[in-house]
Structure formats: C-alpha cells, structure tokens
Amino acid sequence: MSIPKQSRFSIVALSLAALVSCGGSSQSDTTNTIAPDVDLLVSAVPAIRWDATSYQAPAGELKIAMSNMDSVKHVLVILEGDTVVGDLELVVNKKGDYDDGVITLLPGEYRIYCSIPGHGGMDSTLTVS
Ligand SMILES: [Cu+2]
Structure with missing residues (x-):
C-alpha cells in the first residue's frame, strides 16, 4: 500500500508547521525529511523488503527517492522486464x-x-500512467 501523494504532502506540511509553532531554532539537517518535489518515495524496511508491493507514478520525468529504514545496504534500480x-x-x-x-x-x-x-524479495511493481 502506498500513501497517496496528497496526504504525504499534508503530513510534511503538518510536520513543518509543528516545527515552526514550537519556536525551536534547532531544526536539524540530519532528519530524514522528504523533499517536497519527490514524485515517488520508496522505503527499504526490515527483513529486506520495500514498504509496498506496488507503487504508482505519473509518466515523464520523475524524481524518485529511497529512504533506508532497514540496517543494511540497498541499491534501487528500475527494471522493465529483466532489463535495467x-x-x-x-x-x-x-x-x-x-x-x-x-x-x-x-x-x-x-x-x-x-x-x-x-x-530478490525487494521486487515491487511500479505502474506508470
Ligand atoms: Cu536490498
């Protein structure tokens, strides 16, 4: 299951609002904040999986991001059939x-x-339309 783009942006907006409203000046560069211009976010999660079995994205130029919530190295590539x-x-x-x-x-x-x-278990579907 993937989080709809709209609600993901709302979550980011709410988080930013919370940061601003508490008046703290210690906004950290090390937080794993997702840039608002990302079209598709994929997270690696424990037990060597992606966070969803299927993803969707609009056709064209896409900014794809990967965040690691797992503890080992991962390398994300996009395949069409068996070809990168x-x-x-x-x-x-x-x-x-x-x-x-x-x-x-x-x-x-x-x-x-x-x-x-x-x-090989990190193999999810991406539908581009
Ligand atoms: Cu991996």
Whole structure:
C-alpha cells in the first residue's frame, strides 16, 4: 500500500508547521525529511523488503527517492522486464540514509528492484500512467 501523494504532502506540511509553532531554532539537517518535489518515495524496511508491493507514478520525468529504514545496504534500480531502465541507481548504506535521482519513464509496468545479491524479495511493481 502506498500513501497517496496528497496526504504525504499534508503530513510534511503538518510536520513543518509543528516545527515552526514550537519556536525551536534547532531544526536539524540530519532528519530524514522528504523533499517536497519527490514524485515517488520508496522505503527499504526490515527483513529486506520495500514498504509496498506496488507503487504508482505519473509518466515523464520523475524524481524518485529511497529512504533506508532497514540496517543494511540497498541499491534501487528500475527494471522493465529483466532489463535495467535508464541509469538511475539509488544507494543507501545504513539506517537513516536517503538517496534520490531522476529518471524519465513512459507509461507502462516496471519493477522496483534491489540489485544487492540475496535481495530478490525487494521486487515491487511500479505502474506508470
Ligand atoms: Cu536490498
């Protein structure tokens, strides 16, 4: 299950509002805040999985981000069938790491896959329309 884009942005907006309203000046650079211009967020979660079995995105130029809630390295690539699409390769080495990149996708069915050996379970569907 993926969180609809609208509500994800609302959550970010609420978090920012909360930060501002408490008057703190210690906003940290190390928080894993998702940039508001990300089109698709994929999280690696414990037991070597993605946080959803299917994702959706609009066709065109996409900014894809990966956050690591797991404790091992992951490398996200986009596959069409068994072939890597474009040159997007997102790498997170440890818990809390974040990476993002841009790829242009035509409408179709893709796979969000982790290329680390033994991580074949990290294989979710990406529907671009
Ligand atoms: Cu992995």
